[in-house]
Amino acid sequence: MNWEQLLSLKRFGDTHKRLRKEQDETRLGFEVDYDRIIFSSEFRSLQDKTQVVPLSKTDFVHTRLTHSLEVSVVGRSLGRKVGQKLLEKHPHLRDVHGYQINDFGAIVAAAALAHDIGNPPFGHSGEKAIGEFFKTGEGRYFEDQLTAKQYEDLCSFEGNANGFKILTESRKGRVGGLRLSYATLGAFTKYPKESLPKKPTKHIADKKYGFFQNEKDLFQDIAEELGLVKRGNDNDVSYCRHPLVYLVEAADDICYTIIDFEDGINLGLIQEEYALEYLINLVRDSIQTKTYNALQSTQDRLSYLRSLAINTLISEAVDIFMEHEETILSGEFSKALIDYSDYEAQIKDIITLSISNVYQATEVVDKEIVGYKVINELLAVFSKAVVNNLQNNVSNFDKLILKSIKDYVDLEKDNLYDCLLSVCFYVSKMSDSNAILTYQKLKGNHL
Helix, strand or coil: CCHHHHCCCCCCCCCCCCCHHHCCCCCCHHHHHHHHHHCCHHHHHHHHCECCCCCCCCCCCCEHHHHHHHHHHHHHHHHHHHHHHHHHHCCHHHHCCCCCHHHHHHHHHHHHHCCCCCCCCCCHHHHHHHHHHHHCCHHHHHHHHCCHHHHHHHHCCCHHHHHHHHHHCCECCECCCCCCCHHHHHHHCCCCECCCCCCCCCCHHHCCCCCCHHHHHHHHHHHHHHCCCECCCCCCCEECCCCCHHHHHHHHHHHHHHHHHHHHHHCCCCCHHHHHHHHHHHCCCCCCHHHHHHCCCHHHHHHHHHHHHHHHHHHHHHHHHHHCHHHHHHCCCCCCHHHHCCCHHHHHHHHHHHHHHHHCCHHHHHHHHHHHHHHHHHHHHHHHHHHHHHCCCCCHHHHHHHHHHCCCCCCCCCCHHHHHHHHHHHHHCCCHHHHHHHHHHHCCCCC
16 A cells, blocks of 8 residues: 555545645645534534443543544544654655645544544444344344345444444435545544454454445445555455554544543542552653642542553554554554553553443443343334335334434335435434433333
8 A cells, every 4th residue: 555545635526636735725625524524413413422431410521522532632643743754754745745744633633533423322332232133133033134244234233334324425415425535534444344254354454344335335436546455355345454544543542541541530430549550550651750749639630640641652652653654554464553552561451440440330331221222112113114114014103203204214215224224324323312312202201
């Protein structure tokens, strides 16, 4: 892979090539990507989607929105630092093509901003709930009516693939979705493969999948424009990762490792003295003891250590990326950047404590129980109505349901897979509160 192709400014529907040296420096194409994401309704809904601890009334706890903004800030720093080193190593990108340091930061920042935009309500348990509906619930009925890959899309419903759909799906008046640059879409797609075969190798690009069957052709067009290397066999769509994916992933890894841990401390789920020791071990080489000892509140001490920890991990991730740039460009780099960290032991200790004290806390488990119940009911009612409509067999209740969702679900879909996926898409874009409110209405508990 080569950087000139990987930094493509092309957008869906373009009929001519966009050249970097002809860009308006006051409003670069990659910066437009960021603006389009942040003003989208799907991004705004993240303010009422669970990060870890649900529906908290405290100011401390992160939502998907605040998490995404923080990941974007870290991603921008990673992109700029890597961009500076890449332009020093490959000066023709700057001198011939006009690329600048901030271009790399803008691409990574935009992709990082959108990295959770496809997550359903109730966190990752929402993804699992959608999958379980088709794998073991009422949705099993459809297995024999779908291809293996279509059915796997539903059984392993994936927020990353759903995010790609949100960013790219055409609808009336909005052809090409948000029409982001192909460079940003490439950097967004952590798993550039279809749902089957499932985990064919231990390469990190094969961990999950990145697009649904009805976005497969579009992704292939993007991959070819970017020059992504084909992987797997001719029967399956699978590509090497865009190199900047590794920076988006690192930004997310850094933030959730440190900030979920911080939330746990602020909520009292992790003892302060015990937890601060873990963070100090991570920043022992950069901490200024006098400055730290002068801080009086838990929040101030945490903020200081968090800042040092993030800065430490950013610098290290940049070094790892540049050390392995050639392997990354060849598609052979098979792990996340953070897996090569010298601080692996400290990171593992922090994540282990977060799992036991935060991710498995009573309120988090309760959220997952509610999520399963709510999403199962929504899918059962909506999918039945939409499928009955496809088969011209609607009941009076179905007609009422179809009227309530006609502005959100395309009822003109002419095949079962698209109908079912459109229902999942609709439910996935709901906020936590909207999903609960809709569930209550269906149960007759809200007028």
